[in-house]
Amino acid sequence: xxxxxxxxxxxxxxxxxxxxxxxxxxxxxxxxxxxxxxxxxxxxxxxxxxxxxxxxxxxxxxxxxxxxxxxxxxxxxxxxxxxxxxxxxxxxxxxxxxxxxxxxxxxxxxxxxxxxxxxxxxxxxxxxxxxxxxxxxxxxxxxxxxxxxxxxxxxxxxxxxxxxxxxxxxxxxxxxxxxxxxxxxxxxxxxxxxxxxxxxxxxxxxxxxxxxxxxxxxxxxxxxxxxxxxxxx
Amino acid sequence: xxxxxxxxxxxxxxxxxxxxxxxxxxxxxxxxxxxxxxxxxxxxxxxxxxxxxxxxxxxxxxxxxxxxxxxxxxxxxxxxxxxxxxxxxxxxxxxxxxxxxxxxxxxxxxxxxxxxxxxxxxxxxxxxxxxxxxxxxxxxxxxxxxxxxxxxxxxxxxxxxxxxxxxxxxxxxxxxxxxxxxxxxxxxxxxxxxxxxxxxxxxxxxxxxxxxxxxxxxxxxxxxxxxxxxxxxxxxxxxxxxxxxxxxxxxxxxxxxxxxxxxxxxxxxxxxxxxxxxxxxxxxxxxxxxxxxxxxxxxxxxxxxxxxxxxxxxxxxxxxxxxxxxxxxxxxxxxxx
Numbered sequence: 091x092x093x094x095x096x097x098x099x100x101x102x103x104x105x106x107x108x109x110x111x112x113x114x115x116x117x118x119x120x121x122x123x124x125x126x127x128x129x130x131x132x133x134x135x136x137x138x139x140x141x142x143x144x145x146x147x148x149x150x151x152x153x154x155x156x157x158x159x160x161x162x163x164x165x166x167x168x169x170x171x172x173x174x175x176x177x178x179x180x181x182x183x184x185x186x187x188x189x190x191x192x193x194x195x196x197x198x199x200x201x202x203x204x205x206x207x208x209x210x211x212x213x214x215x216x217x218x219x220x221x222x223x224x225x226x227x228x229x230x231x232x233x234x235x236x237x238x239x240x241x242x243x244x245x246x247x248x249x250x251x252x253x254x255x256x257x258x259x260x261x262x263x264x265x266x267x268x269x270x271x272x273x274x275x276x277x278x279x280x281x282x283x284x285x286x287x288x289x290x291x292x293x294x295x296x297x298x299x300x301x302x303x304x305x306x307x308x309x310x311x312x313x314x315x316x317x318x319x320x321x322x323x
Numbered sequence: 324x325x326x327x328x329x330x331x332x333x334x335x336x337x338x339x340x341x342x343x344x345x346x347x348x349x350x351x352x353x354x355x356x357x358x359x360x361x362x363x364x365x366x367x368x369x370x371x372x373x374x375x376x377x378x379x380x381x382x383x384x385x386x387x388x389x390x391x392x393x394x395x396x397x398x399x400x401x402x403x404x405x406x407x408x409x410x411x412x413x414x415x416x417x418x419x420x421x422x423x424x425x426x427x428x429x430x431x432x433x434x435x436x437x438x439x440x441x442x443x444x445x446x447x448x449x450x451x452x453x454x455x456x457x458x459x460x461x462x463x464x465x466x467x468x469x470x471x472x473x474x475x476x477x478x479x480x481x482x483x484x485x486x487x488x489x490x491x492x493x494x495x496x497x498x499x500x501x502x503x504x505x506x507x508x509x510x511x512x513x514x515x516x517x518x519x520x521x522x523x524x525x526x527x528x529x530x531x532x533x534x535x536x537x538x539x540x541x542x543x544x545x546x547x548x549x550x551x552x553x554x555x556x557x558x559x560x561x562x563x564x565x566x567x568x569x570x571x572x573x574x575x576x577x578x579x580x581x582x583x584x585x586x587x588x589x590x591x592x593x594x595x596x597x598x599x600x601x602x603x604x605x606x607x608x609x610x611x612x613x614x615x616x617x618x619x620x621x622x623x624x625x626x627x628x629x630x631x632x633x634x635x636x637x638x639x640x641x642x643x644x645x646x647x648x649x650x651x652x653x654x655x656x657x658x659x660x
Binding site for chain 1: 509
């Protein structure tokens with residue numbers, strides 16, 4: 091089974107891109123399964139069901155979605171293998187733009203959109219910088235110049251990735267993306283023992299543990315203070 | 324090929340002098356080198372505490388690796404002899420039912436305009452995508468695209484700086500909050516042009532010739548009218564974009580001189596393909612492609628007869644535009660004979 095991890099900021103068009111891409115993948119006679127990770131709510135699983143693919147959703151609720159991903163990916167891969175699909179895609183939203191659910195040796199795709207602004211490549215961390223393929227969506231609603239500037243900035247933070255524009259509405263580019271995702275040689279039976287491409291933040295403070303009160307005496311653990319001097323640093 | 328050991332020992336100042344594009348790499352990776360111009364790149368990275376890298380969510384080895392790849396890619400891009408695209412040729416594939424397309428080959432030369440007509444969902448987007456991807460019997464239509472009569476190098480399919488096709492889509496909005504000047508400067512910078520001031524001047528002049536209402540360099544791009552936005556985008560694509568082929572998805576007939584806009588593209592030696600439902604645009608083209616059921620159904624050359632009809636259509640467009648202008652200036656309309 092091929093395992094593909096797809097992530098990207100909320101509303102960047104991940105689901106639309108995936109649905110258009112699996113159409114092209116299935117036309118080649120391959121079967122696909124999807125696992126959708128989100129935090130509080132998603133109904134994308136219904137869209138996937140409509141598209142006729144086996145789907146599993148996982149809501150992290152009160153936990154950090156990326157941590158939740160890391161603690162569940164092993165079982166998820168087992169599920170995919172039991173279903174017997176040729177390709178298992180995990181979709182997860184990078185909620186704070188910092189982390190990424192990518193594993194060393196597993197294909198990683200980041201979806202970002204032209205509308206998010208030209209400084210976005212600077213704001214997104216390992217999710218963008220360590221991806222193998224970067225999909226840029228919503229190109230049809232900005233100008234050629236904006237597309238070119240955006241793509242060149244993405245390129246400067248991740249020059250090794252393949253960058254491909256996809257229109258999630260018309261599907262333009264999805265066929266081309268589908269040629270990049272599947273490889274006959276790859277077979278992931280388990281991800282046990284694999285490593286994340288980049289560590290998660292080392293944060294654990296009283297608020298992680300359920301504290302709600304504001305004030306210095308309630309802050310414990312890994313706490314950091316802003317510098318409130320004259321300078322903006 | 325430059326290797327990391329060559330870059331590591333250079334001072335950052337020297338590196339920026341030798342490879343000016345490194346500036347954008349450092350900036351976009353949030354590496355502030357202001358006070359380190361005399362420091363070697365290696366020493367610069369070494370002075371970070373590991374916690375600082377974690378803070379920035381960066382990885383030292385990754386940065387080195389990316390810098391080398393970036394520098395080599397840029398050098399090969401800048402040093403590349405850009406083969407001029409004299410023509411593209413489409414060889415037939417199949418329609419949605421697997422039936423062979425109804426033409427033998429279609430060659431489009433630079434400075435030619437081809438219109439694409441057909442109902443929504445008939446396969447116009449797929450045709451445009453086939454051209455963009457330089458299809459080689461490896462897309463659902465099984466079409467083949469030749470450049471200058473030959474199968475092109477498919478290694479450039481994912482290059483961001485070397486795209487064959489520029490696209491002007493129907494929704495022409497700007498989302499950046501910048502003045503016209505800043506916007507064009509940014510674009511010129513990403514294209515690495517040598518004389519940005521001159522080029523920007525030329526674009527704004529050209530755009531103003533196309534737009535019904537003039538605008539200046541300090542107008543915010545989000546404050547431009549629909550016609551002005553389209554004029555600016557077309558002028559910018561014609562002059563600043565390096566892509567030899569321009570795909571246009573309809574040009575709305577308001578606030579812009581469409582004929583001049585197309586002339587501008589043609590004069591810059593672009594190959595122009597234009598999907599349209601508008602009769603005067605369809606007839607301006609030298610040829611038109613009729614798409615049906617996912618395939619090219621027919622290719623029609625615009626004949627003398629149609630060119631006469633085009634004159635009539637243009638006359639009607641002119642009347643509509645004139646009436647629009649009068650209404651806007653508060654006049655009442657009278658019947659035009």
